Amino acid sequence: MPPKRKLRSSIPPNAASAINYTDASGDAPNKRSRISKPLPKSFTITPAATTSTKTTAHSDSNGAPGEAIEQQPFDHSRPEERAGIVDKRYYPSEISNERCAMYNADEIPRPIEVLYKTLDETNNVREAIRTGQSGGSGSAVLHWFKRDLRVRDNTGLSKAAELAKEKGVGVIGVWLMSPQDWEAHLVSPAKCDFELRSVELLRQELSELDIPLYIETVTERKNVERRLVQLASEWHVKNVFCNLEYEPDELRREERLVRNMLEGGINFSPQHDDCAVPPGVLKTGGGKQYAVYSPWFRQWISYLHSHPHLLDERPIPATNPAGFREKHRHLFDAKVPELPESKSLTDEEKTTLHALWPAGEAAALDRLEHFLAEKVGDYTATRNFPSLNSTGRVSAHHAAGTLAARTSVRSARDANSTKKLDGGKEGVRGWISEVAWRDFYRHVLVHWPYICMNKPFKYEYTNIEWEYNDAHFRAWTKGRTGYPIVDAAMRSLNHTAYMHNRLRMITASFLAKHLLLDWRLGEQYFITNLIDGDFASNNGGWGFSSSTGVDPQPYFRIFNPWLQSERFDLEGTFIRTWVPELKDVVGKAIHNPYADKVASGVAQKNGYPRPIVEHKMARERCLERFKAGIGRETA
Numbered sequence: 001m002p003p004k005r006k007l008r009s010s011i012p013p014n015a016a017s018a019i020n021y022t023d024a025s026g027d028a029p030n031k032r033s034r035i036s037k038p039l040p041k042s043f044t045i046t047p048a049a050t051t052s053t054k055t056t057a058h059s060d061s062n063g064a065p066g067e068a069i070e071q072q073p074f075d076h077s078r079p080e081e082r083a084g085i086v087d088k089r090y091y092p093s094e095i096s097n098e099r100c101a102m103y104n105a106d107e108i109p110r111p112i113e114v115l116y117k118t119l120d121e122t123n124n125v126r127e128a129i130r131t132g133q134s135g136g137s138g139s140a141v142l143h144w145f146k147r148d149l150r151v152r153d154n155t156g157l158s159k160a161a162e163l164a165k166e167k168g169v170g171v172i173g174v175w176l177m178s179p180q181d182w183e184a185h186l187v188s189p190a191k192c193d194f195e196l197r198s199v200e201l202l203r204q205e206l207s208e209l210d211i212p213l214y215i216e217t218v219t220e221r222k223n224v225e226r227r228l229v230q231l232a233s234e235w236h237v238k239n240v241f242c243n244l245e246y247e248p249d250e251l252r253r254e255e256r257l258v259r260n261m262l263e264g265g266i267n268f269s270p271q272h273d274d275c276a277v278p279p280g281v282l283k284t285g286g287g288k289q290y291a292v293y294s295p296w297f298r299q300w301i302s303y304l305h306s307h308p309h310l311l312d313e314r315p316i317p318a319t320n321p322a323g324f325r326e327k328h329r330h331l332f333d334a335k336v337p338e339l340p341e342s343k344s345l346t347d348e349e350k351t352t353l354h355a356l357w358p359a360g361e362a363a364a365l366d367r368l369e370h371f372l373a374e375k376v377g378d379y380t381a382t383r384n385f386p387s388l389n390s391t392g393r394v395s396a397h398h399a400a401g402t403l404a405a406r407t408s409v410r411s412a413r414d415a416n417s418t419k420k421l422d423g424g425k426e427g428v429r430g431w432i433s434e435v436a437w438r439d440f441y442r443h444v445l446v447h448w449p450y451i452c453m454n455k456p457f458k459y460e461y462t463n464i465e466w467e468y469n470d471a472h473f474r475a476w477t478k479g480r481t482g483y484p485i486v487d488a489a490m491r492s493l494n495h496t497a498y499m500h501n502r503l504r505m506i507t508a509s510f511l512a513k514h515l516l517l518d519w520r521l522g523e524q525y526f527i528t529n530l531i532d533g534d535f536a537s538n539n540g541g542w543g544f545s546s547s548t549g550v551d552p553q554p555y556f557r558i559f560n561p562w563l564q565s566e567r568f569d570l571e572g573t574f575i576r577t578w579v580p581e582l583k584d585v586v587g588k589a590i591h592n593p594y595a596d597k598v599a600s601g602v603a604q605k606n607g608y609p610r611p612i613v614e615h616k617m618a619r620e621r622c623l624e625r626f627k628a629g630i631g632r633e634t635a
């Protein structure tokens with residue numbers, strides 16, 4: 001059982017300022033298409049595949065640092081583990097409800113709190129290194145690129161460049177590829193390829209500033225941090241910067257890096273950069289983290305209006321000092337690796353993806369500029385219609401960090417007639433509020449880290465009895481459910497590595513409520529296939545659609561796929577694009593062809609499947625299971 005002792009969890013007072021917490025100007029914080037390789041294994045449940053209780057000696061993914069935690073999966077987690085929801089090569093079993101409650105009661109320190117504490121405790125000695133009082137200036141300042149593959153508006157890189165200038169040294173960029181990390185995080189081949197293309201463009205951009213981007217493959221994920229420390233020591237670097245990622249494993253890694261770098265006399269400075277407003281800043285009147293979007297969003301707007309510098313563009317690094325390139329010539333020779341075998345794409349897939357998703361920050365800024373100039377005005381009116389291509393299509397850039405959320409929010413604000421985040425053009429306001437959802441889900445992840453440990457935000461919904469019907473899941477993944485809008489959406493994902501937001505909601509709701517499949521299977525399939533796969537936003541979207549997440553759709557609101565289809569694909573244009581079996585169906589019958597005599601003839605002749613579940617039965621089954629599951633005691 002998890003330890004019962006109380007652990008201190010309060011955020012130390014100076015930690016915020018130590019890592020650029022509230023003030024950007026200050027000094028001072030997991031889971032293909034073709035395109036897709038579908039989830040590999042059949043999850044047929046066999047009695048032999050029972051889950052055993054396991055003792056995890058590593059702290060990643062579940063426990064407080066250094067603790068050995070006996071993860072004891074309760075009865076209801078067994079079918080899901082057999083279904084492959086927890087990848088036991090990298091993660092322990094689903095966290096227990098009891099430990100979730102301990103997080104909520106502040107009895108277990110959140111990973112970010114542990115990081116803040118370490119930063120606070122080491123502040124003086126790191127500051128002495130930063131100022132050069134201990135150990136000199138070092139040969140260069142290092143910036144570790146992760147999900148921030150850009151030169152412009154990059155907090156960590158900008159700070160590294162500022163410090164380097166102060167000390168009269170150069171900046172070195174590092175990017176370490178870990179195929180195992182991609183495996184553990186189920187990163188889609190499309191996204192891996194997008195990142196590699198972006199890294200090459202980043203390397204070229206940096207090189208124009210005489211800044212090298214050192215690139216290396218570190219096969220095992222656990223060796224990444226060790227290699228980073230080694231490189232910093234080898235290069236006689238005294239200051240290392242990076243931008244924070246907010247998943248628990250990544251926050252814990254950064255915390256270890258602060259300590260481990262310090263042992264070698266190196267100051268490691270992780271920065272808030274990925275959100276417009278850093279996580280943890282916005283609180284309810286009672287001092288709590290918001291779990292509802294609307295009041296959170298009002299505060300988010302007002303906070304940014306009162307702290308406008310948070311949206312200021314971070315300065316681009318100056319060119320490295322004369323002679324730096326000659327002295328460090330070998331660092332400029334690094335080559336971007338090929339896609340690892342497990343993430344390979346065919347030439348045809350590459351051609352499709354490269355045309356749809358140009359990589360790198362210049363492409364991101366072009367896309368943003370075009371959207372704000374041509375489309376944002378009609379965004380609110382058109383954003384829900386998948387066939388219109390009326391949204392920003394910048395999510396792949398936000399996910400890879402080729403575009404900062406801050407850049408998007410600031411650019412939209414500046415395109416607004418009021419030059420504010422509210423008021424003015426409706427489309428601009430609407431778009432800003434969508435980018436804000438991204439921030440919201442990150443704030444949620446940081447405060448409720450157990451959502452990254454295979455647990456729904458509403459952990460009291462853990463005991464809903466899901467179906468693990470392999471045939472249904474496969475039909476859903478292949479776009480063969482007999483519900484045209486669902487099938488069109490899934491086929492579009494499988495071909496383009498992207499899905500329109502309305503369709504994400506429809507397909508997710510269909511999986512969790514009509515098929516009553518464990519929503520985490522859908523969450524995994526999305527992340528394994530999306531070019532914009534992002535844990536916080538994906539988990540948030542799945543939590544919303546399955547009614548198990550933060551600020552969710554109430555469980556008794558069950559999308560009717562036919563009505564959604566009639567409403568948002570009125571003429572059936574989107575369906576006809578992706579479901580050629582139905583392209584000759586005339587009129588409204590496209591939405592539910594087997595309910596129409598003529599249309600059913602066309603559908604049958606062309607091999608389009610009949611609905612795999614009956615709508616009314618599925619609805620009633622869903623309501624019953626949710627009611628029963630919510631009331632059930634944890635085993």
Ligand SMILES: Cc1cc2nc3c(=O)[nH]c(=O)nc-3n(C[C@H](O)[C@H](O)[C@H](O)COP(=O)(O)OP(=O)(O)OC[C@H]3O[C@@H](n4cnc5c(N)ncnc54)[C@H](O)[C@@H]3O)c2cc1C
Pocket residue numbers: 383391392393394395396398399431434435436437438441499500501502504505508526527530532533534535537538539540541542545
């Ligand atoms: C089940 C489900 C899974 C999802 N998985 C992901 C994911 O893995 N990665 C991802 O980036 N988004 C995800 N989303 C959110 C959303 O669908 C996409 O961000 C959006 O479709 C991207 O297209 P766009 O860039 O044209 O968006 P726009 O409409 O132009 O929005 C601008 C930006 O705001 C952000 N955004 C918009 N809507 C949301 C939202 N609901 N939640 C969080 N951020 C949002 C994105 O960064 C997006 O690029 C998911 C939504 C659902 C319902």
